Structure formats: C-alpha cells, structure tokens
Amino acid sequence: xxxxxxxxxxxxxxxxxxxxxxxxxxxxxxxxxxxxxxxxxxxxxxxxxxxxxxxxxxxxxxxxxxxxxxxxxxxxxxxxxxxxxxxxxxxxxxxxxxxxxxxxxxxxxxxxxxxxxxxxxxxxxxxxxxxxxxxxxxxxxxxxxxxxxxxxxxxxxxxxxxxxxxxxxxxxxxxxxxxxxxxxxxxxxxxxxxxxxxxxxxxxxxxxxxxxxxxxxxxxxxxxxxxxxxxxxxxxxxxxxxxxxxxxxxxxxxxxxxxxxxxxxxxxxxxxxxxxxxxxxxxxxxxxxxxxxxxxxxxxxxxxxxxxxxxxxxxxxxxxxxxxxxxxxxxxxxxxxxxxxxxxxxxxxxxxxxxxxxxxxxxxxxxxxxxxxxxxxxxxxxxxxxxxxxxxxxxxxxxxxxxxxxxxxxxxxxxxxxxxxxxxxxxxxxxxxxxxxxxxxxxxxxxxxxxxxxxxxxxxxxxxxxxxxxxxxxxxxxxxxxxxxxxxxxxxxxxxxxxxxxxxxxxxxxxxxxxxxxxxxxxxxxxxxxxxxxxxxxxxxxxxxxxxxxxxxxxxxxxxxxxxx
Amino acid sequence: xxxxxxxxxxxxxxxxxxxxxxxxxxxxxxxxxxxxxxxxxxxxxxxxxxxxxxxxxxxxxxxxxxxxxxxxxxxxxxxxxxxxxxxxxxxxxxxxxxxxxxxxxxxxxxxxxxxxxxxxxxxxxxxxxxxxxxxxxxxxxxxxxxxxxxxxxxxxxxxxxxxxxxxxxxxxxxxxxxxxxxxxxxxxxxxxxxxxxxxxxxxxxxxxxxxxxxxxxxxxxxxxxxxxxxxxxxxxxxxxxxxxxxxxxxxxxxxxxxxxxxxxxxxxxxxxxxxxxxxxxxxxxxxxxxxxxxxxxxxxxxxxxxxxxxxxxxxxxxxxxxxxxxxxxxxxxxxxxxxxxxxxxxxxxxxxxxxxxxx
Numbered sequence: 051x052x053x054x055x056x057x058x059x060x061x062x063x064x065x066x067x068x069x070x071x072x073x074x075x076x077x078x079x080x081x082x083x084x085x086x087x088x089x090x091x092x093x094x095x096x097x098x099x100x101x102x103x104x105x106x107x108x109x110x111x112x113x114x115x116x117x118x119x120x121x122x123x124x125x126x127x128x129x130x131x132x133x134x135x136x137x138x139x140x141x142x143x144x145x146x147x148x149x150x151x152x153x154x155x156x157x158x159x160x161x162x163x164x165x166x167x168x169x170x171x172x173x174x175x176x177x178x179x180x181x182x183x184x185x186x187x188x189x190x191x192x193x194x195x196x197x198x199x200x201x202x203x204x205x206x207x208x209x210x211x212x213x214x215x216x217x218x219x220x221x222x223x224x225x226x227x228x229x230x231x232x233x234x235x236x237x238x239x240x241x242x243x244x245x246x247x248x249x250x251x252x253x254x255x256x257x258x259x260x261x262x263x264x265x266x267x268x269x270x271x272x273x274x275x276x277x278x279x280x281x282x283x284x285x286x287x288x289x290x291x292x293x294x295x296x297x298x299x300x301x302x303x304x305x306x307x308x309x310x311x312x313x314x315x316x317x318x319x320x321x322x323x324x325x326x327x328x329x330x331x332x333x334x335x336x337x338x339x340x341x342x343x344x345x346x347x348x349x350x351x352x353x354x355x356x357x358x359x360x361x362x363x364x365x366x367x368x369x370x371x372x373x374x375x376x377x378x379x380x381x382x383x384x385x386x387x388x389x390x391x392x393x394x395x396x397x398x399x400x401x402x403x404x405x406x407x408x409x410x411x412x413x414x415x416x417x418x419x420x421x422x423x424x425x426x427x428x429x430x431x432x433x434x435x436x437x438x439x440x441x442x443x444x445x446x447x448x449x450x451x452x453x454x455x456x457x458x459x460x461x462x463x464x465x466x467x468x469x470x471x472x473x474x475x476x477x478x479x480x481x482x483x484x485x486x487x488x489x490x491x492x493x494x495x496x497x498x499x500x501x502x503x504x505x506x507x508x509x510x511x512x513x514x515x516x517x518x519x520x521x522x523x524x525x526x527x528x529x530x531x532x533x534x535x536x537x538x539x540x541x542x543x544x545x546x547x548x549x550x551x552x553x554x555x556x557x558x559x560x561x562x563x564x565x566x567x568x569x570x571x572x573x574x575x576x577x578x579x580x581x582x583x584x585x586x587x588x589x590x591x592x593x594x595x596x597x598x599x600x601x602x603x604x605x606x607x608x609x610x611x612x613x614x615x
Numbered sequence: 616x617x618x619x620x621x622x623x624x625x626x627x628x629x630x631x632x633x634x635x636x637x638x639x640x641x642x643x644x645x646x647x648x649x650x651x652x653x654x655x656x657x658x659x660x661x662x663x664x665x666x667x668x669x670x671x672x673x674x675x676x677x678x679x680x681x682x683x684x685x686x687x688x689x690x691x692x693x694x695x696x697x698x699x700x701x702x703x704x705x706x707x708x709x710x711x712x713x714x715x716x717x718x719x720x721x722x723x724x725x726x727x728x729x730x731x732x733x734x735x736x737x738x739x740x741x742x743x744x745x746x747x748x749x750x751x752x753x754x755x756x757x758x759x760x761x762x763x764x765x766x767x768x769x770x771x772x773x774x775x776x777x778x779x780x781x782x783x784x785x786x787x788x789x790x791x792x793x794x795x796x797x798x799x800x801x802x803x804x805x806x807x808x809x810x811x812x813x814x815x816x817x818x819x820x821x822x823x824x825x826x827x828x829x830x831x832x833x834x835x836x837x838x839x840x841x842x843x844x845x846x847x848x849x850x851x852x853x854x855x856x857x858x859x860x861x862x863x864x865x866x867x868x869x870x871x872x873x874x875x876x877x878x879x880x881x882x883x884x885x886x887x888x889x890x891x892x893x894x895x896x897x898x899x900x901x902x903x904x905x906x907x908x909x910x911x912x913x914x915x916x917x918x919x920x921x922x923x924x925x926x927x928x929x930x931x932x933x934x935x936x937x938x939x940x941x942x943x944x945x946x947x948x949x950x951x952x953x954x955x956x957x958x959x960x961x962x963x964x965x966x967x968x969x970x971x972x973x974x
Contacts, residue, residue, distance in 0.1 A: 062886070062890075063895055063896050064895055065895070115756070117756050118934070118937065120933075121755075121756065121930055121933075121934060124755060124929075124930040125755050125756060125757045128755055128757065128885075128927065129757060129885055129887065130887055131886065131887065134885070134886055134887075135757065138757035138759070138884065138885075139756055139757060142759075207886075220890075505885070505887060505888070506891075532891075
C-alpha cells in the first residue's frame with residue numbers, strides 16, 4: 051500500500067507525461083507481481099463491485115469523526131469527491147499532538163497498533179476490501195474502523211478511492227500500457243491486446259500479460275479498438291485523391307467487436323464491456339460465420355429499412371436478459387466495418403482495402419447481403435456497412451448534409467492503405483460529423499462540478515422561452531474555457547436566487563449557444579424535448595435573455611431533423 | 616434589547632459608541648484596520664488606526680499621505696463612550712484583533728487570524744469577551760492544517776529534488792505575509808536540519824518591495840536576491856523563487872527555463888484546487904484559522920455569541936448553534952472567487968479563492 055500510495059502521489063503531483071511514465075515504470079520495476087496486477091487493473095479503469103454503500107460510509111465516517119451527517123454532506127459538496135472528503139474528515143491518528151475538536155475528536159487510538167505498516171496493495175484489495183461484500187453492515191463498520199486505525203495520511207485517500215471505485219488520477223489505460231510496455235521491453239500494441247477485455251488481477255495473470263513470449267490463453271479476448279480523429283475542416287485537406295479513401299456512413303449506435311471463435315460468440319462494446327446478453331440475436335447470427343472470425347462494426351436499432359434513433363437502442367442496454375417482446379420492439383443489426391481476424395489469423399497489419407475485400411467475400415460466402423437496407427432474406431441481422439461512393443469531395447459534402455435526415459452522424463473517411471492500429475491516432479481514420487444543431491438558451495440552474503472542477507459551479511441547466519416563461523431544455527457542462535468557467539462561476543455566486551439541495555437557481559440573465567447532435571421528443575422532460583450531447587458552443591455575452599430562442603424554434607429543429615417541412 | 620456594539624453597514628463594520636469603522640469598504644472619517652491585506656485596508660479614509668507593529672506594512676499599502684495612528688499591543692484608549700484596544704491575531708505582521716468595551720460589555724472582532732506558529736508575527740492571543748466576531752474562511756471540518764514544520768520539510772525536499780534535476784523551484788504565495796512566512800520558515804527549517812540550502816533564494820519584485828518592514832521588525836529572513844534574468848541564469852536551475860500567484864502563467868516565468876511550481880495556501884488541502892491550479896505541488900500552509908483552530912479560539916474567548924464572517928459561514932453557524940452557541944452570519948460585501956486571484960494576485964490573502972454565497 052505504501053508503494054502504491056507513493057505512485058499515486060507521484061502521478062497526482064505532475065502534469066507531465068514523461069514524469070508519469072517514469073513514476074509508473076519505477077513502480078512496475080519494484081512491485082511484486084501480485085501488487086502490480088492490482089495496480090495495472092485499477093489504473094486501467096477496472097473496479098471491484100461496490101462492497102459498501104456510500105451512504106453507509108458517510109455515516110460511519112460521521113460517527114468516527116464526531117461530525118454530524120449534514121456537515122459531512124456540506125463537506126462533500128465543497129470537495130466534490132467522496133473518497134477525498136472522507137479521508138479529510140477522518141481524525142488523524144494520535145501523534146502526540148492533540149487535535150482539538152468537538153468532544154476531543156482526536157482521541158488516542160493508534161497507540162495500540164504501534165508503527166505497523168499497512169499491508170501491500172493486493173492484501174488491501176483481497177483481504178480488506180473484497181470480503182466486505184459478504185458481511186453485515188455492522189461487521190463492515192468494524193472492519194473499516196480497523197482499517198482506518200492503520201492507514202496514514204494520503205493512504206486514506208487512496209484506500210477510499212479503491213473502496214469506492216473510480217480511480218482517476220490523470221492516467222488512462224493508454225499511458226499505463228505504454229509505461230508497462232517500456233518496463234518490460236514489449237510492443238505496446240501486443241500488451242494492449244493482452245489487456246483488452248477481461249482479466250483477473252492476479253500475479254499469474256500479470257506475469258502472463260507481461261511475459262515476452264506468452265501465448266494468448268483466452269479465446270474471448272477482443273482486440274483494442276482503433277479510433278478515428280475528428281475532421282474539423284473538410285476532406286479536401288486530406289492527402290491524396292478521394293480514391294485513396296474509403297467513405298462510409300458514421301452510424302449512430304454502439305461500436306462493437308463480434309468475436310466468433312471455437313463455437314463461442316462474444317460481443318464487446320468499445321468501452322470493453324461484454325454486451326452479449328443484451329443482443330442474443332447477434333450472437334446467434336454469428337454462427338453463420340466460420341470459426342476464428344472477429345468483426346469490428348456498429349450495433350444499431352434497425353428497421354424497417356434504416357437506422358432507428360439511439361434512444362431506442364438504449365432500451366436494449368444494461369440488461370442481463372432481453373425478452374422476446376423487447377427483441378420484437380427494438381430489432382437490432384450489426385453492421386460490419388472491418389475484419390480483424392479470419393481463420394484465427396490476426397489481419398490487423400494488412401491494409402484496410404484487403405481486409406474489406408476479405409470481409410465482403412466472407413459475408414457473401416455466409417449468405418449475407420451487402421446492403422443493410424434490403425432486409426436480409428435469411429433473417430440474419432448482420433450486414434456490411436456499405437461503402438459510399440465518392441469520386442469528388444463535393445459529393446461528400448452534399449452527402450454529409452443529408453446525414454441528419456438519414457439518421458446517421460456524418461461520414462467516416464478511412465485511408466484504404468491503413469492498418470488497424472490501437473487507440474486514437476491522427477492521420478489514417480477520420481470522422482466527419484454533421485454540423486451540430488444550435489439553440490440560444492438562458493442559464494437557469496447551476497450545480498458544482500466534480501474532480502478538477504469541484505467547488506466551481508460548472509454544471510448548468512438551460513431554458514428557452516415558452517409563453518413568456520423559461521422552460522428547461524437541457525443540461526451542459528462542457529465547452530467553456532477555464533477562464534470562462536471562472537467568470538461564470540463568479541457571476542453565479544452573486545446571482546443566486548434560490549437553492550434546492552446542491553442546485554442553485556440563478557437570475558435568468560446569461561445566454562449561451564448550445565450545440566447538440568440531435569433532438570427528439572421525450573416525455574421525461576418538461577419541455578417535451580431531449581437534446582443529444584448538448585454542450586456550450588459560445589457564451590453569447592452580446593445577447594440579452596429576451597432574445598434567447600423559443601420552444602417553438604426547438605420544435606422546428608426537431609421537425610427539420612426528421613425531414614419534415 | 617441592547618444595541619449591538621458592532622453593526623453591519625454599507626460601509627462595513629461600524630462601532631457606534633466610538634464612531635469608528637473596522638476595515639471599511641468605502642472611505643469614512645475614522646477607520647481601524649486589522650491588517651494590511653487589500654480587502655481589509657482600503658485607501659481614502661480620513662484617519663486610520665492600526666497596531667504599531669503593523670504600521671510599516673500598512674504604510675506601503677496606503678501611501679505616504681495617509682494619516683495613520685498606532686497603538687501598542689493591549690493598550691487601551693477611550694473613543695467616545697468605548698474603550699478600544701488591539702491584540703495580536705497571528706495572521707501577518709501587525710495583524711490585530713479589535714477589542715471594544717462599552718459599559719462592561721466586550722466585543723472582539725478577530726480580523727483574519729490563525730493559531731499556528733509563524734516567525735513573522737506575534738502569535739494569536741485569545742481575548743475574553745461576550746461576543747466574538749470571527750473570520751470563517753475555512754469553516755468546514757475538512758480544513759485541518761498539518762504542522763507548519765512538516766510543510767516546510769516537504770518544501771525543502773521538493774526544492775532539493777528539483778535542484779538536483781536542474782529545475783528551478785517556483786513557490787507561489789501572496790506577496791504580503793505568506794511570502795515572508797515562507798522565507799522565514801524555510802530559513803529556520805534549514806538551520807534546524809543543519810542543512811545546506813540547495814541553491815540561492817530569489818524573490819519576485821512584489822515580494823522584495825515588502826521585505827524592509829519585516830527586516831525592521833526583526834523577522835529572521837534568509838539572504839535573498841531579486842529575481843531577474845541575471846540571478847536566474849547564475850542560479851543554474853538550483854534556485855527557489857518566491858513569487859505572487861499572479862506571476863504564474865506569465866512571461867515573467869520563462870527566464871527560469873525548466874521549472875517545477877508549488878503553491879502554498881490552505882486551499883491546497885483540497886485536491887481539486889490543487890489540480891485546477893495546474894501547478895506541480897500544493898503545500899497546505901494557511902494564514903487563516905482551520906476548523907479545529909476555530910473551535911479552540913471560540914472556546915478560549917469564553918464568548919456566548921459568535922458572529923461568523925468571510926467564507927462559507929452557513930455550516931459553521933449551524934454547527935455552533937447545535938453545540939449551544941448563539942451564532943449568526945455577519946454579512947460582508949466581499950465576494951470571493953473560486954480559483955481566481957486578485958488582479959495583482961499579491962496581497963488579498965486567501966479569501967480570493969473561495970466564494971461567499973451567503974453575502
């Protein structure tokens with residue numbers, strides 16, 4: 051735990067990538083594999099299932115620190131991070147300096163435990179945290195009190211982060227992978243592949259992952275996804291003629307990887323969640339494919355004849371079982387973009403042109419058509435994401451303008467010569483999204499942010515006019531610069547008119563241009579509308595609130611996006 | 616009901632019995648100033664009263680033409696029907712609490728204060744009173760300061776590590792008070808550890824300008840150089856530079872080449888504040904009272920009525936009421952700004968970094 055806390059501090063106290071890498075390398079060089087496995091696991095974003103409710107944690111910390119529960123909540127509101135709030139509230143162990151507090155909060159308690167060091171990370175995870183799940187609340191509180199007796203300073207924060215999940219320290223999977231690859235002299239792509247999907251944080255698994263010549267033991271393991279960069283200008287800026295590029299629709303679904311190996315089929319989402327149970331018909335459909343096939347594609351709610359809104363697809367997500375009724379109501383399809391593996395051979399180093407040729411041939415051989423708009427006669431919900439023929443970029447512009455009425459997000463433009471890389475790399479693949487819709491809306495409510503923005507008011511609710519009244523239409527918290535955020539925060543503090551828990555109502559004065567990718571009807575919102583990915587495009591300091599948009603204007607956008615007059 | 620000895624007006628806190636304002640926001644005839652930070656000491660008033668120990672820094676703030684009278688610690692004077700005296704607050708050099716007594720009733724206005732040791736000023740002295748108006752900049756139990764010595768130890772370790780890598784250490788702290796406390800604390804910690812300084816100590820012009828009053832007050836300061844292109848070059852990446860926060864992110868900093876930045880403030884107790892600064896290190900060192908200190912100070916005065924001002928007073932007011940005190944919020948015109956600095960960043964103390972929603 052001490053070593054891991056040192057790593058945490060090092061990562062937390064620098065913004066330089068080189069220093070983060072150095073700290074990670076130092077850690078992986080020294081740490082025993084049992085600890086390194088857990089460190090790798092949590093730093094790449096995995097988390098244990100929650101073993102205690104945050105509600106109970108707050109109560110126990112309130113009790114131990116002699117702080118009323120409401121005051122714990124106030125502190126949380128100011129800090130914005132529960133793990134940290136709890137760590138800050140717990141009284142320090144008695145170190146000879148008596149800590150004055152209500153009723154002598156800093157009573158001696160550490161003395162009985164002497165100078166005993168905290169156990170190593172894997173013991174904390176496996177013996178302190180994991181077993182809590184199976185205990186009663188009373189036993190949990192006792193166990194935690196014993197843990198708190200032994201933790202010092204920053205260890206408390208790290209412990210609470212491990213306990214509550216969500217371990218964000220400015221280090222992503224990509225960076226950890228890179229550092230570990232450097233530590234053991236491996237190709238980061240190979241390491242990334244071995245770390246994709248599910249693995250257990252054990253010493254054995256860690257050694258296997260980092261062994262220079264280990265085989266791939268897990269037939270279910272996905273390949274790391276290759277991601278596209280946003281194209282901000284137009285495709286004219288891309289090198290080479292249009293013929294060098296493969297153009298497809300950017301479908302508005304869930305990117306997925308369909309793995310069919312040795313009679314088993316698994317579907318992974320881009321977030322590396324296993325989503326097979328949510329889409330049983332896709333898993334079934336994969337049986338028409340030869341064993342040892344891995345497809346990259348998009349899962350979409352579909353039909354008749356075209357894609358359905360993303361909101362429909364959401365109804366299928368997060369379910370352990372999907373019944374026949376829901377399957378009937380929201381049919382899905384897998385549109386294949388790419389072929390990553392055929393006949394159990396990794397094709398990622400081949401050019402896209404070649405992978406697509408093989409993909410078409412493979413689907414054809416399996417009796418699957420190449421046009422998803424034609425209902426597959428076989429009833430197999432699997433098809434090729436059809437290429438869009440573009441000989442002239444002017445046509446691409448024209449097609450992109452039709453994206454919203456087609457129910458797609460824009461165009462994908464991929465170099466035909468590109469290999470299938472790892473993560474997001476600039477150059478070979480581009481996403482060219484349709485211009486967002488916009489509305490000028492008035493700031494109505496504000497709430498404090500989290501993490502880096504804790505204690506600043508950064509989460510906003512906006513309204514538009516309807517019958518002389520402002521109706522909330524959407525929430526947004528991104529798009530402003532740090533300087534703008536501070537300025538708006540300052541304004542909010544001076545213009546609070548009401549409070550509802552953590553929410554502050556403000557004078558309806560500031561106007562922002564909201565940009566969003568889509569708009570749909572929703573019975574859950576008072577305005578009757580829901581915006582997709584709203585963000586702040588601009589602070590309209592030039593506009594008085596009376597000149598903000600109306601609900602009618604928002605409805606017109608909805609009609610327009612459906613292709614209605 | 617008796618009239619309060621200290622009242623809130625649109626000019627600031629007012630003592631009717633003495634016809635005197637405490638740290639007024641707008642020009643008045645007669646003002647008593649707790650300390651020389653910009654949000655407490657504003658120009659334009661007819662006559663000022665301050666602690667003798669605070670005269671020199673207040674003079675820098677108010678200029679040569681201001682009429683400043685001074686009082687030694689604890690000496691009582693009569694003004695109107697009130698007896699008035701000043702007592703050390705331990706905030707910065709010359710920072711005073713103001714004791715007002717009228718007809719046997721005693722009120723004390725704390726100004727800004729802290730209980731931790733600080734070689735640059737007289738330690739906070741609890742003054743028995745009936746009503747205590749206390750600052751509440753850090754009025755939540757998450758704010759609990761480490762011992763200053765531990766913090767100075769951390770600063771030295773950081774400096775030494777940077778010097779070894781040829782990277783200049785830039786330490787941000789407000790130019791009046793915090794900067795001198797950093798210099799003195801580092802100086803004493805080096806002596807205490809019998810350690811050679813890892814390199815020269817340089818100071819920003821805004822800090823340099825304010826050193827003479829501290830020298831005259833006998834504060835143990837190390838030898839420093841003014842930070843400029845020459846001293847930066849000569850220090851070869853081994854220097855510690857003490858500068859106001861406003862110097863961060865400006866071209867001024869480029870002369871030092873590779874740097875590591877640190878920020879010394881009570882707000883650094885919170886990771887979100889630390890990360891938002893974008894600096895490399897946050898050192899928890901405050902000139903304001905922390906939560907345990909606030910409760911200790913309140914108990915030490917023996918006061919039954921507690922007015923809280925500056926900062927998020929709401930929770931502390933509720934807490935004190937639940938604990939049996941008669942507590943209330945004393946509004947201030949001051950409006951804090953989360954995450955921002957005063958325009959010159961130099962001397963507004965820590966209030967600038969957190970809001971006061973209840974004002």
